[in-house]
Amino acid sequence: MAMFNVLVYNSGAIWWVSVENAPMKRFQLMQRINVEGLYGTIQAAFQEPRPRIIVVSPPIYSRFFRGKTARAMGKIGMSVLTKGLR
Template identity: 60%
Template structure:
């Protein structure tokens, strides 16, 4: 992949998300109810997602890392009604990205599955979704009570192949809450000036 294309991907995906979140946070924090939700479109972080598309996966993984990191900040600041969540399709969805002469339309779902998952995330308590990288099908099954996914098949009577792992990887560690000695690098830098 040429460097210019790689840089464009990184500026659109992690950098674009970071800028958007940074612009939105003051408004979410000023909200009288203290409620706020951010939903990013990025996948679970796991080994197979890197295969054949490392440059793209680097940017999308950065977006998922932002989800997990900002969620920890919300918890640390006791913003219990704010949540950031990543969402990704469990099976391919009919979109501009899946169009082409080689596309097997029987392996696609309609976009409605994704919008239904977004609505379910917005209705869920913040502590259920904050910091999680979710898959549309799994969240709808586990939290919205949907068990029949045939209505989401683009081609009636087909069952699109799941492209994501059946079991979500757990990236937490035993020392998850141990921050050690926290330092504010902006104050350190300002003291040196």
């Protein structure tokens, strides 16, 4: 079994547009990479004893949402998932 010292997750699905300009296909891609990707990666990390995980995601504040709500939903989902691990 492969071992690791630390996992760093910094996903990169970006599409900074408003909701009315974000096609569903693009929205789903961002959710798959940002949220689902993190979830699956964390589950894999928990196969190791005492995994150390660093997630690059924003603090939760509403200014981040303006004009990029579709992306913000995924990135905030990452923040919520990370906080839930504590």
